Each structure stands twice: as structure tokens, then as C-alpha cells.
């Protein structure tokens with residue numbers, strides 16, 4: 001099964017790129033939250049993605065958002081694709097509201113060193129590894145470049161939240177945790193700890209980000225815990241962590257997982273999803289990138305294909321706009337960019353990054369006169385068809401400069417179409433979309449008909 005490691009599109013504006021998730025602007029009030037199949041372990045993203053992980057994360061979060069609406073309104077609007085949720089844009093409160101029911105992980109390590117407070121919350125003496133706290137505790141951290149534990153008092157003093165806001169999110173976090181624990185308990189799972197994020201939408205406090213997923217929570221199997229509380233393993237990622245620890249070399253963890261580990265991890269994520277929601281997750285056989293494009297097009301967030309008009313200088317804008325107008329008639333997205341192969345060519349891979357990683361059919365039209373290095377440079381860096389359509393001042397200019405567009409070095413498969421309208425049409429055909437093909441079939445038919453009619457008319461006139 002194919003994985004989704006990256007997803008980008010020249011048609012979507014990126015808001016944020018995290019270790020695992022990407023978000024894109026949907027409109028002024030909404031964003032698209034996409035969970036990739038990337039997995040991060042020991043704070044690092046591994047080079048091997050886990051099939052279906054993104055869909056599990058996204059659909060599980062959505063399931064919990066629906067289940068907990070009675071406790072707190074949240075940002076979730078609807079599922080666009082198994083890996084994408086449409087959510088309401090919020091003004092985030094920059095805190096992670098961590099709730100813990102057991103002494104484990106970093107809290108246990110600090111406890112062993114003698115610490116008896118987490119984020120200002122006192123914990124009793126005499127606890128053993130993985131022991132439950134008398135009550136779940138809220139231990140917030142800030143969301144900064146490097147997160148830090150913070151006490152309730154500091155949160156208010158430093159202005160991270162107002163006193164009322166903090167009291168509210170503190171209580172809601174505990175209620176969400178209680179409900180989450182109860183639901184998971186019935187399914188034989190212990191909610192060990194988790195974190196919640198909140199934000200404001202207008203004047204309303206809402207739960208944002210994700211909820212009760214394996215990436216934001218620690219889960220244990222009740223049965224494993226009962227058998228041996230000190231060695232209980234975290235469901236999902238523990239398996240990957242164990243492999244990485246076992247294969248650590250020179251103090252460095254491997255970045256690549258062997259196929260058996262990948263398949264088993266994927267199976268565990270799916271199993272966790274089924275166990276929690278009671279439904280099985282069946283993803284269609286097509287590649288996740290293709291599937292996402294289809295769903296985004298169906299929901300109106302994207303056109304079926306797109307053309308990127310790249311100009312070598314701002315003076316090429318008039319020429320580019322003529323081409324753009326023609327393309328828009330086909331209901332295909334078109335965007336304009338400026339980059340010069342000779343003057344800032346080193347920027348091509350960054351300026352074109354979204355095109356390099358997009359999944360919708362795309363084509364580039366390179367617009368640069370005189371010595372045209374742009375088309376070649378683009379086709380050597382971006383894996384989509386490139387068409388040179390250089391603007392010429394006059395016939396002499398054409399004769400002097402056309403060779404720089406026609407003669408491309410090896411590994412730079414740029415084509416040249418001189419007439420701007422033809423260049424636009426050639427780009428449309430490069431997309432190879434059934435809808436475009438249909439439009440061209442009609443157009444060819446109508447050109448033939450016009451010619452036939454003109455000929456018939458002429459014959460009639462001659463007969464007279």
C-alpha cells in the first residue's frame with residue numbers, strides 16, 4: 001500500500017507544516033488539516049512512513065470530536081478525505097494542556113531524581129513506576145520553539161491565558177479526559193496521558209488540533225497493565241521505539257525501518273482504530289495522493305489541474321496574462337510566478353516546491369525572452385511538463401533568440417510553442433485530463449464543421 005509522505009499543491013496556501021501534519025488555508029474562516037503517514041520517534045521524523053497512519057490519526061480524531069461535543073465545542077467541521085479534516089480557523093491559546101493519570105515517561109524519570117511537582121502540581125511520595133495518581137492531574141506546557149512546563153500562576157502572570165480562560169480549559173481538559181478514559185476503559189484500553197489544545201473562535205472557547213490519537217496520547221492495554229504494570233508497553237509506537245533502541249549505532253537511532261516493522265506498525269494503528277471506533281478502516285486501492293486530489297476537487301477546494309506560468313522578469317507579465325486568460329476558460333487553475341534562471345536560479349527548487357510535490361496534473365509555461373535559460377532550468381528541476389513560450393519583440397528578435405528555447409541540454413526536456421494561445425492549449429493537453437480531452441474533441445469537431453460549411457457554401461456559389 002502506498003504512503004503519503006508529503007502533499008502540496010500550487011492551488012493551496014500552506015498555513016503550517018508540522019512533523020506529521022500539514023495545514024492549508026480553505027477560506028478566511030477554515031483550514032484543511034492533513035495528516036500524512038510520517039511517523040516521529042524520539043522527536044525525529046523517520047524516513048519510512050507508515051501506511052494508513054495519517055487516515056487513522058485523522059479519522060480517530062474526528063470520531064472523538066463528535067463524541068465529546070457535549071463537553072466542549074470544537075473546530076471540526078467535516079471529513080474531506082480519510083486523511084483530511086476541514087476545521088474552523090481559531091486563534092490558538094499557546095498551551096498544551098497535558099492530563100496525566102499515571103506516573104510514567106519523563107514525569108517518572110524526574111520523580112526518580114526527587115522531583116515532586118509537575119507544572120506546579122504536587123504529587124505524593126512513595127509512587128512506583130507507572131503507578132496511578134490519586135486523581136488525573138493537569139500539567140500544562142507552553143507551545144514555544146522549545147516547550148516548557150509552566151504553572152497555572154505563571155500562565156496568568158505571563159499572559160498565556162486569562163484567569164477565566166485558564167480555569168475553563170483546565171476543567172474542560174479534565175472532563176474530556178474523564179470521558180475519554182471511560183470510553184477507552186470499555187474497550188480494554190487505559191488512557192495514560194494526553195494533551196489538549198484550545199483556541200478562540202470569535203468569543204467562543206473551542207477545542208482545536210487533535211484529540212485522543214496515538215500521536216497526542218499514551219495508551220496501554222488494560223490486560224498488559226494488570227499483568228505487569230512496570231513493563232507495560234505503549235500501544236502503537238512502542239514497537240517502533242523498541243526497534244530503534246535495539247538498532248542504535250554510535251549513539252544514533254536508525255532513520256529507516258525494515259518492511260516487517262512498517263507493516264506491523266501499520267497493522268497496529270489500524271487495529272487500534274478498529275478497537276476504539278468499532279468500525280474497520282478500508283482505504284481505496286488508489287494512491288493516497290490521487291485520492292486526496294479527487295476529494296479536494298469534489299469538495300471544491302481545487303481545480304482538476306493547474307498551470308504555473310513562470311516569468312523570467314516582471315516585464316513578461318502582459319504576455320503571461322494573455323496565456324492565463326485562455327487557460328481559465330478551461331476551468332483549470334493558473335498561477336503566475338517570477339524567477340530568473342540566470343539571476344536567482346538557485347531559488348527554483350524552493351519557489352517550485354509545491355509543484356514538485358503536487359499530485360494534481362500540472363504543467364509549466366516558461367516565459368523568458370532573449371537567451372531563455374528558464375525553461376531548461378525548470379524542466380531540470382521540476383517533474384512536470386515544461387513549455388517554453390518566449391515573448392519576441394519582432395521577427396529579428398525571433399530569429400536571433402529562438403535557438404535558446406529550442407536547443408536544450410540533456411535531462412532538460414522543455415518543449416517550445418511560440419504562439420501564446422497554442423502554448424496555453426498545449427499545456428491543457430499536457431494535463432491529459434478526460435474533461436480537457438472532451439473539450440478538445442468538441443473544438444476539433446467544430447473547426448471541421450466550419451470548414452465543411454464554408455466549402456459547401458463556396459460550391460453552391462460556384463454552381464450558380
Ligand SMILES: Nc1ncnc2c1ncn2[C@@H]1O[C@H](COP(=O)(O)OP(=O)(O)O)[C@@H](O)[C@H]1O
Nearest residue numbers: 016018019020021075087088089090092208209
Ligand atoms: N483550528 C485551528 N486553528 C488554528 N490553528 C490550529 C487549529 N488547530 C490546530 N492548530 C495549530 O496547528 C498546528 C499543528 O501543528 P502540528 O502538526 O501539531 O505540529 P507542531 O505542534 O509540531 O507545530 C499547531 O500549532 C496547532 O496549535
Ligand SMILES: [Mg+2]
Nearest residue numbers: 018019197209
Ligand atoms: Mg502539535
